[in-house]
Amino acid sequence: MADAARDMQGQRDALATMEAAVRLALTHVEGADAAALSIVRRRTVETSASTGTMAAEADRLQYKYGEGPCLDTIREHHTVYSPSLGYDRRWPTWGPQVVERAGAHSALSFLLFTDEEEMGALNLYAGAKDAFTDASRAEGAALASHIAIAIASARGIDSLVAGLDTRSIIGQAIGIVMERFDMPADTAFTLLTRLSTTSNTKLHEVASAVVAGEKLPDLPDS
Numbered sequence: 001m002a003d004a005a006r007d008m009q010g011q012r013d014a015l016a017t018m019e020a021a022v023r024l025a026l027t028h029v030e031g032a033d034a035a036a037l038s039i040v041r042r043r044t045v046e047t048s049a050s051t052g053t054m055a056a057e058a059d060r061l062q063y064k065y066g067e068g069p070c071l072d073t074i075r076e077h078h079t080v081y082s083p084s085l086g087y088d089r090r091w092p093t094w095g096p097q098v099v100e101r102a103g104a105h106s107a108l109s110f111l112l113f114t115d116e117e118e119m120g121a122l123n124l125y126a127g128a129k130d131a132f133t134d135a136s137r138a139e140g141a142a143l144a145s146h147i148a149i150a151i152a153s154a155r156g157i158d159s160l161v162a163g164l165d166t167r168s169i170i171g172q173a174i175g176i177v178m179e180r181f182d183m184p185a186d187t188a189f190t191l192l193t194r195l196s197t198t199s200n201t202k203l204h205e206v207a208s209a210v211v212a213g214e215k216l217p218d219l220p221d222s
Contacts (some may be wrong), residue, residue, distance in 0.1 A: 179190065
């Protein structure tokens with residue numbers, strides 16, 4: 001499990017972390033034949049990574065019919081297990097469909113909290129009934145905790161890189177304006193912010209236009 005945590009922490013970005021997470025789930029959780037990560041964004045659930053067609057199709061059918069272990073995990077904030085999906089009364093539509101169309105007979109879903117704005121689930125599927133033992137459920141719960149931490153960390157890095165890129169572009173734009181109009185840095189920055197305000201355009205977009213050599217809108221008379 002420690003090796004799994006290090007593997008996820010070593011990925012280059014959030015997407016790579018999620019893809020590593022579903023691969024590791026197959027290695028570390030006995031009984032799992034397929035795995036997927038479902039993330040809630042703006043009240044919409046989507047599969048961000050999966051190991052194959054069984055998991056992808058099982059998730060897709062859940063979203064289509066609005067029922068299934070993943071959705072129950074997210075709504076009710078607890079682990080959901082089903083040893084026999086075709087006969088599980090909790091999901092009268094999804095259960096028989098996922099058996100027929102995805103070949104899944106067992107499912108296990110763990111809640112993931114990635115940050116205050118988003119949540120999701122680690123979804124494990126198996127082609128056999130009664131596939132997940134108490135031990136495999138314990139392993140899955142431990143792995144889900146590591147996955148949540150790794151995704152949160154990766155997204156923080158992505159945000160930091162994006163922020164650094166934005167500041168770099170703004171800095172380049174300030175330098176270009178300073179040279180073009182022979183003005184100090186603070187005046188150049190003020191000019192860019194005025195252009196941003198008067199054109200109703202984000203500052204980094206104005207800066208990108210300056211760096212690209214595009215024609216900028218005229219400032220109104222002050």
